Each structure stands twice: as structure tokens, then as C-alpha cells.
Amino acid sequence: MALVSCPECEVQVSDSALKCTGCGFQILKLERGFFGKLFKWVFILFNVLMTYLLFSYFGSVGEVVSTSDSEAAQTGAAIGATIGTSMIMGFWVFGDIILGLLVLFTKPKS
Template identity: 65%
Template sequence: MALVACPECEHEVSDSALKCSQCGKQLRKLKRGAFGKLCKWSFILFNVLMIVWLFSYWGDLGSMTSGSEAEKAGAAVGGALGTGMIVTTWAFGDIILGLFVLFTRPKEA
């Protein structure tokens, strides 16, 4: 364990210290564990996939322009219900994965 000078107050602190014991300046950033990184990247990937799913669904809805008025009305109602289901799934998934990300963030000792 070596001693290094704090960049703020020049007080000597351990190189493994998170904060300076004299002035409280943060010396190094806390890091997530492996499960925390998995949760964080799962959250990011889930959001990207939901965006792709939503836009591809809307693209499929946009291609349904032919047919009778009743078919178009049915497609509009179905599109609204489908979009609502996707957004609801997205919201619940974000809440669950967001809680995992929140509870696996690095903590000070």
C-alpha cells in the first residue's frame, strides 16, 4: 500500500482510498461488480430492442393501406392496442431492470 498526494489538498492518503481523509475529495470511482454490469447492459439492450420492436411494428402497420374502410378501421384499432401492449411491456421491463440496476450500483464501504 503506497501513499499518494491528494490533488486537492496535498494530504498523503493511501492509493486504495476512495476519498481523501482530509478534504473529502473523491480520488477514484467506484466500480460495479460482474452482476451489476450484467444488469446495466441488460437494461440498455432491453431499451434498444424495445425501440427496434416499436418502430418495426409501426412500419408493418404503415404497410396496411389497402382494403376496405372496415379493414382500415380494424387495423387502426389493432395498431393502437398493439402499441399499448408494447409500451406497457416496455414500462414494466424498465421498472424491473431499472430496480436491478439501482440495487447493484457500487456502494461506499
């Protein structure tokens, strides 16, 4: 173990120390492992995909509701759109909880 100087306060600390013992300056930054990076990017891409899916669903539902002939058909389309939206939102929340926990558990620890 070699000693290095803290860039902030010039105190000698171990080269494997994460923080300076004198001032608390973070010397080494921990990085995520392979699975940590993988879960983080899957989490980000899942949210982007779900956002796209929700807005494209709104567009197609709006088209169906506006082209319906009778009021009963418009009401049925609106009810179906509400059910479909709640299913998409439920899937989104469920997926975010699972992926968010995986991202949380694979973060680097100090």
C-alpha cells in the same frame, strides 16, 4: 495501511480511502461487479431492442392500414394497431422497471 498524498490538496490519507478527508476529492472510483455490469448492459440492450421493435411495428401497421380495402378494415386495423402499441409500451415499461431496479441495486456503494 499506507498513507498517500491527495493529488488535489497534498493531505496524507489512507490508500484505501475513497475520498480525501481534507478537500473531498474522490481518490478511488468504485466499479460495478459482474452482475452490475451484466444488468446494466441488459438494460441498455433491452431499450435498444424495444425501440427497434416499436418502430418496425409502426412500419408494418402502417402498411396494413394503407393497403386495406374498406373503411371498416382500416378502422379495425387502426384499433388493432392501438391495442398492439399499448401492449408493446406496457411490456417496455414493465421490463424497464424491473431491469432499472436491478441496475440500481447493483450499483457500487461508497
